[in-house]
Amino acid sequence: MSSPITLCSIAATVRAKHARRKEARPGELLAAALDLFVEKGFAATRAEEVAKRAGVSKGTLFLYFSSKEELFKAVVRENISGRYPEWNAKLEAFQGNTADLVRLFMRQWWADVGDSRVSGISKLMMSEASNFPELAAFYQQEVIDPGSALIRRILQRGIDLGEFGPIDMQYGVYTILAPMLFLATWKHSFGTCSDASTRLVPEDYINVQVETILNGLCVRPPPASSPSQNPQRKLAS
Amino acid sequence: MSSPITLCSIAATVRAKHARRKEARPGELLAAALDLFVEKGFAATRAEEVAKRAGVSKGTLFLYFSSKEELFKAVVRENISGRYPEWNAKLEAFQGNTADLVRLFMRQWWADVGDSRVSGISKLMMSEASNFPELAAFYQQEVIDPGSALIRRILQRGIDLGEFGPIDMQYGVYTILAPMLFLATWKHSFGTCSDASTRLVPEDYINVQVETILNGLCVRPPPASSPSQNPQRKLAS
Amino acid sequence: MSSPITLCSIAATVRAKHARRKEARPGELLAAALDLFVEKGFAATRAEEVAKRAGVSKGTLFLYFSSKEELFKAVVRENISGRYPEWNAKLEAFQGNTADLVRLFMRQWWADVGDSRVSGISKLMMSEASNFPELAAFYQQEVIDPGSALIRRILQRGIDLGEFGPIDMQYGVYTILAPMLFLATWKHSFGTCSDASTRLVPEDYINVQVETILNGLCVRPPPASSPSQNPQRKLAS
Amino acid sequence: MSSPITLCSIAATVRAKHARRKEARPGELLAAALDLFVEKGFAATRAEEVAKRAGVSKGTLFLYFSSKEELFKAVVRENISGRYPEWNAKLEAFQGNTADLVRLFMRQWWADVGDSRVSGISKLMMSEASNFPELAAFYQQEVIDPGSALIRRILQRGIDLGEFGPIDMQYGVYTILAPMLFLATWKHSFGTCSDASTRLVPEDYINVQVETILNGLCVRPPPASSPSQNPQRKLAS
DNA sequence: CATGAATGAGCTTTCATTCAT
DNA sequence: GATGAATGAAAGCTCATTCAT
Numbered sequence: 001m002s003s004p005i006t007l008c009s010i011a012a013t014v015r016a017k018h019a020r021r022k023e024a025r026p027g028e029l030l031a032a033a034l035d036l037f038v039e040k041g042f043a044a045t046r047a048e049e050v051a052k053r054a055g056v057s058k059g060t061l062f063l064y065f066s067s068k069e070e071l072f073k074a075v076v077r078e079n080i081s082g083r084y085p086e087w088n089a090k091l092e093a094f095q096g097n098t099a100d101l102v103r104l105f106m107r108q109w110w111a112d113v114g115d116s117r118v119s120g121i122s123k124l125m126m127s128e129a130s131n132f133p134e135l136a137a138f139y140q141q142e143v144i145d146p147g148s149a150l151i152r153r154i155l156q157r158g159i160d161l162g163e164f165g166p167i168d169m170q171y172g173v174y175t176i177l178a179p180m181l182f183l184a185t186w187k188h189s190f191g192t193c194s195d196a197s198t199r200l201v202p203e204d205y206i207n208v209q210v211e212t213i214l215n216g217l218c219v220r221p222p223p224a225s226s227p228s229q230n231p232q233r234k235l236a237s
Numbered sequence: 238m239s240s241p242i243t244l245c246s247i248a249a250t251v252r253a254k255h256a257r258r259k260e261a262r263p264g265e266l267l268a269a270a271l272d273l274f275v276e277k278g279f280a281a282t283r284a285e286e287v288a289k290r291a292g293v294s295k296g297t298l299f300l301y302f303s304s305k306e307e308l309f310k311a312v313v314r315e316n317i318s319g320r321y322p323e324w325n326a327k328l329e330a331f332q333g334n335t336a337d338l339v340r341l342f343m344r345q346w347w348a349d350v351g352d353s354r355v356s357g358i359s360k361l362m363m364s365e366a367s368n369f370p371e372l373a374a375f376y377q378q379e380v381i382d383p384g385s386a387l388i389r390r391i392l393q394r395g396i397d398l399g400e401f402g403p404i405d406m407q408y409g410v411y412t413i414l415a416p417m418l419f420l421a422t423w424k425h426s427f428g429t430c431s432d433a434s435t436r437l438v439p440e441d442y443i444n445v446q447v448e449t450i451l452n453g454l455c456v457r458p459p460p461a462s463s464p465s466q467n468p469q470r471k472l473a474s
Numbered sequence: 475m476s477s478p479i480t481l482c483s484i485a486a487t488v489r490a491k492h493a494r495r496k497e498a499r500p501g502e503l504l505a506a507a508l509d510l511f512v513e514k515g516f517a518a519t520r521a522e523e524v525a526k527r528a529g530v531s532k533g534t535l536f537l538y539f540s541s542k543e544e545l546f547k548a549v550v551r552e553n554i555s556g557r558y559p560e561w562n563a564k565l566e567a568f569q570g571n572t573a574d575l576v577r578l579f580m581r582q583w584w585a586d587v588g589d590s591r592v593s594g595i596s597k598l599m600m601s602e603a604s605n606f607p608e609l610a611a612f613y614q615q616e617v618i619d620p621g622s623a624l625i626r627r628i629l630q631r632g633i634d635l636g637e638f639g640p641i642d643m644q645y646g647v648y649t650i651l652a653p654m655l656f657l658a659t660w661k662h663s664f665g666t667c668s669d670a671s672t673r674l675v676p677e678d679y680i681n682v683q684v685e686t687i688l689n690g691l692c693v694r695p696p697p698a699s700s701p702s703q704n705p706q707r708k709l710a711s
Numbered sequence: 712m713s714s715p716i717t718l719c720s721i722a723a724t725v726r727a728k729h730a731r732r733k734e735a736r737p738g739e740l741l742a743a744a745l746d747l748f749v750e751k752g753f754a755a756t757r758a759e760e761v762a763k764r765a766g767v768s769k770g771t772l773f774l775y776f777s778s779k780e781e782l783f784k785a786v787v788r789e790n791i792s793g794r795y796p797e798w799n800a801k802l803e804a805f806q807g808n809t810a811d812l813v814r815l816f817m818r819q820w821w822a823d824v825g826d827s828r829v830s831g832i833s834k835l836m837m838s839e840a841s842n843f844p845e846l847a848a849f850y851q852q853e854v855i856d857p858g859s860a861l862i863r864r865i866l867q868r869g870i871d872l873g874e875f876g877p878i879d880m881q882y883g884v885y886t887i888l889a890p891m892l893f894l895a896t897w898k899h900s901f902g903t904c905s906d907a908s909t910r911l912v913p914e915d916y917i918n919v920q921v922e923t924i925l926n927g928l929c930v931r932p933p934p935a936s937s938p939s940q941n942p943q944r945k946l947a948s
Numbered sequence: 949c950a951t952g953a954a955t956g957a958g959c960t961t962t963c964a965t966t967c968a969t
Numbered sequence: 970g971a972t973g974a975a976t977g978a979a980a981g982c983t984c985a986t987t988c989a990t
Contacts, residue, residue, distance in 0.1 A: 043280050044368045047964060057972045062965065099455060127364035129426035136430045144427070155454075164454045171445035174437075175454070178419040178446070179411075185422060189366040190381070193373045198382075200411075208408035209415070216453030217392075217401045217412070218336060262953090284981060294955050299982060499974090517754050521960060531976050536961065573929060601838035603900040605755045610904045618901070619909075629928075638928045645919035648890075648911075649928070652920070656889040659896060663840035664855070667847045674885075682882035683889070690927030691866075691875045691886065692810060758985060768951045770987085779985065 026064050026074075028054040033075045038120025038188060042072055042128050072128070076135055079121050080142045083112065087150060098158035099214050105154060106180065106210050110202055114184050122181055123188035148173045179209040263301050263311070265291040270312050275357025275425070279309060279365050279372070310375055316355045318379040324387060335395035336451050339413065342391060343447050346417055347439055356421035363422050385410045416446040500538050500548070502528040507549050512594025512662070516546060516602050516609070547612055553592045555616040561624060572632035573688050576650065579628060580684050583654055584676055593658035600659055622647045653683040737775050737785075739765040744786045749831025749899060753783055753839050783839070787846055790832045791853045794823065798861060809869035810925050813887065816865060817921050820891055821913055830895035837896050859884045890920040 032053035051061040065071040129136035158164030269290035288298040302308040366373035395401030506527035525535040539545040603610035632638030743764035747756040776782040840847035869875030
């Protein structure tokens with residue numbers, strides 16, 4: 001029974017298995033690379049470790065990505081999946097006042113993005129943007145700009161409905177963007193190594209940030225006709 | 238007139254010239270190191286290149302700083318930690334209301350730190366903290382903790398004087414810290430490569446941030462007995 | 475007949491050739507390292523030279539041994555520690571009187587260790603122990619202690635059988651150890667450069683030492699019922 | 712009063728002081744170098760540390776010794792002061808039996824040489840002989856050979872008086888030499904780092920060695936007409 | 949003479965990349 | 970296609986030696 005046919009079918013099976021794995025390879029490598037790039041940064045991530053985590057050999061990594069730089073670029077491109085349509089839809093459908101919309105947006109962002117591996121990409125881009133300018137431009141176009149537009153529409157809604165005062169649109173966006181990107185960056189830098197006493201609880205951080213953004217630090221006379229908008233504000237300890 | 242005095246002064250000159258080099262070295266090395274650390278990050282900066290830029294050989298660098306980590310620490314002390322006494326003194330001496338103190342603080346920070354190469358250190362630490370835990374701990378101790386304490390005192394002043402409402406101290410600090418560190422990080426990442434149209438003007442960014450922090454986005458009835466505290470707020474464009 | 479077997483055997487051959495190199499490497503490296511350590515000492519032996527002598531590159535050395543210290547330890551294990559079981563077995567199996575066992579032991583040591591490059595390791599450790607405390611501790615544990623134990627068992631055997639008088643065990647061991655280690659040290663120091671007239675013939679040295687250790691220099695009345703145990707003692711010239 | 716005369720006399724005083732120190736310099740350097748070479752070996756001893764211990768600058772060391780090798784050679788040559796005439800005289804004058812002479816000699820050697828810094832020279836030569844062959848030859852001529860001759864005369868005395876049996880003279884010498892040189896070498900190698908439990912007490916070591924050399928390990932019928940020659944022999948523990 | 953700042957070759961170790969199998 | 974053994978260019982740091990002062 002050691003006929004050529006048997007050999008062929010063995011080979012076919014092997015080839016099929018290979019092919020199946022082959023198609024999965026890049027994805028497995030990219031996932032492993034994302035984890036490691038986020039955790040250690042670009043320079044400190046060793047190619048061999050990426051390969052090992054993806055379950056392949058070092059040589060195979062270079063079969064799919066001609067260099068570590070190409071791998072990095074692929075990781076970033078791969079992970080910029082637009083969740084924007086979904087968010088835009090939610091924004092359109094929202095019925096309540098805009099302050100609550102801002103609260104919802106920031107908390108949702110943390111739950112969907114900040115608290116997931118994807119926030120690592122932000123940290124990564126912040127860290128490596130200057131080493132990969134084309135990638136940075138790409139990221140700006142694909143992620144930062146749409147995100148800014150989304151925030152801008154929220155602000156505009158507040159202004160249009162008379163809830164928010166007048167504000168510079170270009171910089172007003174950062175009012176919301178900065179605390180979020182800072183949180184993502186911090187979580188992956190000092191957040192991994194600072195002692196427990198100074199460790200930041202993201203939900204509490206977000207709550208304090210959003211209430212300050214909305215109402216400011218300065219005392220103000222209680223608004224005439226509105227229920228407490230600030231149930232989450234924590235008292236000074 | 239070939240008096241001992243003359244002899245002494247010759248010796249003094251000689252010594253002085255010799256000594257002057259020695260005394261100048263650390264400063265030259267620190268300046269070179271700051272440049273390169275900011276430009277390339279900690280890990281990617283080669284000791285030899287620092288030396289070359291300071292106009293000395295590799296060995297000389299290690300004559301003055303026992304390791305690359307010590308060099309970095311010295312850069313931080315020279316450019317950041319060392320300035321806290323001055324900043325604290327300014328805080329003590331300030332006479333106006335706390336809202337103006339916050340405005341002053343953030344604008345001064347931009348002028349002194351953010352707008353200089355020094356802000357690159359913040360970005361660098363955000364990028365590399367997780368890879369150099371000892372450096373991260375040092376930075377937290379020498380920079381983050383005193384900085385947080387300083388901000389906390391500002392907030393407490395506002396509360397004590399009845400200008401600020403109650404706020405959680407731990408997270409309230411980030412209200413001021415986050416926009417500044419975000420700006421520093423942004424400037425050294427996307428700021429170096431984003432096209433002119435989206436480029437951020439730091440002074441305007443700071444102004445919008447500080448007014449939002451103080452007064453919030455939400456409209457409020459004008460306070461009974463105070464003139465507009467917000468002359469800088471730019472109008473929506 | 476192009477059966478799977480043929481295919482398999484081709485693969486096997488390929489694998490074997492590949493594997494053979496890999497399996498041969500450690501041995502080649504250990505041999506090269508032994509040579510160089512003995513010739514130049516631990517500190518003065520450069521990793522690159524070991525690699526070159528083994529016919530590989532610097533990097534390859536560190537593929538098999540994680541550091542120069544580990545390389546040295548492996549050399550010691552390969553050449554010394556690893557042989558104790560064999561030596562212990564010989565000791566257990568020995569049937570004759572203990573004086574002859576001591577003679578056998580010292581001559582065998584010379585044949586197996588002293589007369590080979592391995593004795594250079596003893597000299598090397600004597601020279602560099604104080605500079606490499608971790609290596610010294612390792613050597614003490616892996617070589618000195620088991621060696622002392624072995625000698626102690628020989629002495630104890632002599633005492634138990636009534637052949638040897640009572641002796642302090644701790645220092646009695648040096649009675650046998652010192653002449654051997656001295657010989658090894660001498661061979662690799664003055665032995666390499668002293669002129670022929672004063673050159674020491676190890677076998678003769680060993681013979682004189684062992685007879686003196688056994689019977690002393692002092693004359694003694696011939697023991698009642700034993701033939702001369704000392705046929706090798708050379709006469710004074 | 713700032714006359715040239717004053718200047719000259721100041722200069723003269725300075726020069727005198729300089730001259731006085733200048734003559735002391737080489738000695739101070741050699742003493743410092745001896746300590747360090749013995750403690751750390753040739754390669755591990757840093758020129759700067761020798762200079763510092765001698766109280767001069769690194770540059771000055773190279774003013775007196777053109778290289779580290781020359782310094783090493785000078786250290787060895789400096790420390791080979793013949794104590795042989797004195798020892799020879801003592802040997803001639805000794806009245807007791809030769810066994811006691813051997814005991815005296817070995818204990819005296821320990822007190823005079825082994826226990827002093829000079830024994831470091833032996834260790835040093837053992838360690839570095841192969842790197843400095845001319846020096847090794849010199850040392851052999853100046854130290855080893857006269858020492859051997861002295862021991863040979865002691866042995867010959869024992870033979871001539873009928874106290875010692877016949878023995879090969881060339882190798883018999885090592886019977887006494889080996890334990891002493893081993894002790895010196897061991898003291899400066901493992902002696903500095905082995906744990907307290909295995910630490911060797913030199914006087915006890917010498918005692919056990921000398922009694923074994925004289926009387927051997929093997930039991931013997933008590934000599935008919937001699938008082939116990941072996942009061943120091945320690946009992947097995 | 950004496951100094952000590954400066955040098956730079958040299959060391960161990962790491963890791964992206966290659967290529968024979 | 971896939972492997973992993975092998976490579977060799979760096980990198981941080983040391984220290985004998987030099988030389989301007």
